[in-house]
Amino acid sequence: MSDASSYSPPRVWTFKSANGGRFANINRPVAGPTHDKQLPQGRHPLQLYSLGTPNGVKVTVMLEELLAAGHAGAEYDAWLIRIDEGDQFGSGFVDINPNSKIPALLDRSGTQPIRVFESGAILLYLAEKFGAFVPTDAAARAECLSWLFWQMGSAPYLGGGFGHFYAYAPQKIEYAIDRYTMEVKRQLDVLDRRLAQSRHIAGEDYTIADMAIWPWYGQLVLGSLYGAAEFLQVQEYRHVMRWAKELEARVPVQRGRRVNRTFGDAALQLPERHDASDFDKFVTPQA
Ligand SMILES: N[C@@H](CCC(=O)N[C@@H](CS)C(=O)NCC(=O)O)C(=O)O
Numbered sequence: 001m002s003d004a005s006s007y008s009p010p011r012v013w014t015f016k017s018a019n020g021g022r023f024a025n026i027n028r029p030v031a032g033p034t035h036d037k038q039l040p041q042g043r044h045p046l047q048l049y050s051l052g053t054p055n056g057v058k059v060t061v062m063l064e065e066l067l068a069a070g071h072a073g074a075e076y077d078a079w080l081i082r083i084d085e086g087d088q089f090g091s092g093f094v095d096i097n098p099n100s101k102i103p104a105l106l107d108r109s110g111t112q113p114i115r116v117f118e119s120g121a122i123l124l125y126l127a128e129k130f131g132a133f134v135p136t137d138a139a140a141r142a143e144c145l146s147w148l149f150w151q152m153g154s155a156p157y158l159g160g161g162f163g164h165f166y167a168y169a170p171q172k173i174e175y176a177i178d179r180y181t182m183e184v185k186r187q188l189d190v191l192d193r194r195l196a197q198s199r200h201i202a203g204e205d206y207t208i209a210d211m212a213i214w215p216w217y218g219q220l221v222l223g224s225l226y227g228a229a230e231f232l233q234v235q236e237y238r239h240v241m242r243w244a245k246e247l248e249a250r251v252p253v254q255r256g257r258r259v260n261r262t263f264g265d266a267a268l269q270l271p272e273r274h275d276a277s278d279f280d281k282f283v284t285p286q287a
């Protein structure tokens with residue numbers, strides 16, 4: 001690999017798998033399955049295939065919120081997809097997500113199974129299925145969906161941009177870190193100004209917009225993502241901090257963030273979840 005300051009792109013790009021990056025073993029320039037592997041299935045109508053990264057946590061928080069709100073039909077099996085071992089390229093997983101990324105959901109409650117991929121689509125699908133956490137009034141719904149799609153468009157700058165170059169890239173490239181730090185601080189300011197006006201992201205009520213945004217930006221300001229709280233001076237975003245702490249104290253959020261988690265504090269990990277009692281087999285975290 002050439003030095004960051006001396007690289008000059010060739011006329012035609014070629015794939016060099018050993019680029020030294022943290023995810024070099026799974027990154028590749030083509031789609032589709034690499035091997036035959038069927039997905040496991042449990043007893044509940046909803047089958048989730050995921051990992052406890054922020055995109056996965058969005059969905060497990062939603063499912064735990066639905067269950068806590070009394071929607072028994074939201075019972076689910078959460079199966080672990082180890083992306084660092086290439087599970088997302090197994091044929092069964094690619095059948096339900098042709099994009100080979102967690103999270104993916106299979107709803108078997110109807111006559112035909114329904115697959116849903118992309119975390120934002122899964123949140124909206126579940127919100128509509130259960131009539132919960134998305135407003136029905138046109139103006140409130142538009143605000144909620146605007147913030148949901150804001151998250152889907154913005155978080156890649158935080159994860160794939162800032163997080164990648166600040167925490168994972170084999171070389172610390174000042175240009176890349178500056179570019180994405182500036183954008184992430186701008187995004188935090190967007191959220192801070194919004195949360196200065198309202199208790200939750202889309203207004204007074206807690207919605208799927210909060211559930212989409214908290215696992216990324218909430219965990220970032222709480223110091224749980226990339227170890228970047230000091231670097232980003234997150235205390236400046238005091239309305240985001242207030243909201244992040246308020247959501248962190250919710251039991252369904254604490255549960256959701258543990259599901260499919262395989263890293264960090266062992267007491268917070270629940271690699272697979274097949275029953276609510278699974279949480280009791282492990283130490284309950286303190287908020
Ligand atoms: N836009 C997608 C992004 C999903 C995504 O990037 N998932 C990552 C983990 S956070 C993944 O599965 N990466 C595996 C890979 O890139 O091979 C969503 O929100 O569902």
